[in-house]
Amino acid sequence: MRGLVDYHMHSVLSDGTATYEEMTLAAIEKGLLEIGFSDHVCLKPVSWAMQEVDLPVMTRQIKEIQDKYGHLINIRYGIELDFFPGKEERLQRIINNLPLDYVIGSVHFLDSWNFDGDESFYGKWSNDHLYEIYFRMVQQAVGSGLFDTIGHLDLIKKFAVYPESDQRKLYQETAVLIRESGMVVELNTAGLDKPCAEFYPSPQWLEILHSHEIPVTLSSDSHHPRQLARHYQQAIDLLKKTGYHQIVRYQGRKKSWLKI
């Protein structure tokens, strides 16, 4: 999709399959205006994320790729940082020590359960209870003030797990907090390729966000070059239908706008 942005992608430094260079060349090929790398950074020692000690490697590689291809495409430096309640100071220190353009805050853990990678605990609670736990965690991440973008807002539905009853009140409460925080929500197109088969967040969620005048940006959560800007035409159509006519761009943790 020519002239657009893609702010959520992973390289071999976390759990992606390609280098920064391979991802960048694919993005140039697709005519993207701007990309942002957002490798996983996690306080827990997991195989799919960079640890604090690895971060100078990432910063150096980002600088190298910007120097090499910056005349062909805008390359931004982001991270996808796992939120853990009670660890806000450590997370803030990580963010402060990196020359970042934006920070995606994601919830992949409920206590020690990595719920988007391990299906074994689904069914332990009612889905209503699970959604409540998940969105309370998202609310804490939003309230922490650490992040610019919320990653895959309704990731808890990934394995097509849906609440038993209407959760509109919980969503409205969450939207109010997002609005107050000044955060941006990404329309993450990866969900369409998962069992839930819809974007994160869903069209219904997007309507709630729009009614609260919450800004959005666009991302593919790519782990492979061919996934860059995946399903973007459908995403743009949905955004316009919902009433969005511009999306957020980032540089140096400051927002600007791109018309769609």
Ligand SMILES: [Zn+2]
């Ligand atoms: Zn994620």
Ligand SMILES: [Zn+2]
């Ligand atoms: Zn991701």
